[in-house]
């Protein structure tokens with residue numbers, strides 16, 4: 001008898017995901033199929049992971065070639081792919097050094113540790129507080145969960161780490177007041193708050209925070225786990241804001257579908273993490289790094305222009321829907337505030353063969369960056385029909 005995957009999933013896997021009603025089996029690029037052969041257009045990209053879609057050939061070839069050469073050997077030894085990737089990232093961003101890990105939360109843990117050590121090395125004990133923003137999301141480990149500026153995430157897991165305070169997004173006075181009241185070593189923000197509702201920060205606010213922080217030797221950590229690697233129409237979203245962060249964290253898309261993350265350090269703190277102060281068994285794994293090289297080297301200006309064009313197209317189309325209150329976002333990171341029940345719209349989109357996401361009460365669309373125009377247009381037409389259906 002065929003296995004009932006949905007029932008078995010509920011029985012054997014911890015129930016934290018509230019999964020959508022599709023058992024996905026295979027796919028290519030922006031089109032996926034479930035176990036019954038039903039076709040779906042993917043406007044979710046594995047939550048901002050699959051920038052070139054699923055099972056992308058270039059990434060697959062890079063991964064397979066490395067898999068046949070050297071799968072894993074530990075960070076006690078040098079391996080070529082992580083060096084090539086680190087050099088590529090530094091050359092493309094102007095950052096000076098990279099630490100590799102496996103997930104967004106870990107990339108942020110590394111940033112938090114480095115910010116505290118930077119301050120400790122320079123100023124001694126006590127200057128360890130990190131300002132994050134209300135509605136932010138930085139991960140689910142204890143430190144990154146503490147960093148999240150969302151009360152709903154904090155309900156069940158106290159006590160939390162000491163040294164995190166939460167400012168109002170887009171309110172510089174709120175950041176400044178917290179910096180004056182606390183002994184602050186860093187400010188950490190997503191430039192487009194993803195899980196918090198696809199909210200791009202006001203450029204004037206970001207500029208003011210960065211200028212103030214740099215004046216006070218407070219490190220600026222930009223969390224690019226979701227916004228990074230081309231998602232917003234620039235290699236990293238901070239480039240759209242013309243700022244120079246001290247630390248940039250990224251994960252998701254850089255791995256092309258394998259677990260991979262990077263924490264990048266600017267001049268200011270490139271020497272902060274020293275021998276044995278941090279580490280990771282799998283961080284920089286050769287297979288993941290080889291795949292990541294094949295992703296990063298293809299995120300060029302032409303693709304970034306295409307991302308901005310597709311994002312503008314989706315925004316214009318959805319703004320025309322009578323049941324849409326507003327469309328937010330940047331590039332191909334799009335939030336849609338609806339005037340009707342979100343759960344119903346998501347379910348109907350999936351039923352009609354389009355995979356979509358939610359973020360704090362908004363419909364969230366994160367298509368693969370290279371989704372073909374005809375496929376995108378077909379999916380957007382379906383989403384529009386669902387949104388405006390009576």
Ligand SMILES: Cc1ncc(COP(=O)(O)O)c(C=O)c1O
Pocket residue numbers: 102103104105106108137138139140190194195223224225226227251252
């Ligand atoms: C901005 C941001 N930071 C951190 C994370 C955590 O990433 P991971 O789930 O890979 O630990 C996420 C995940 O959605 C995120 O969007």
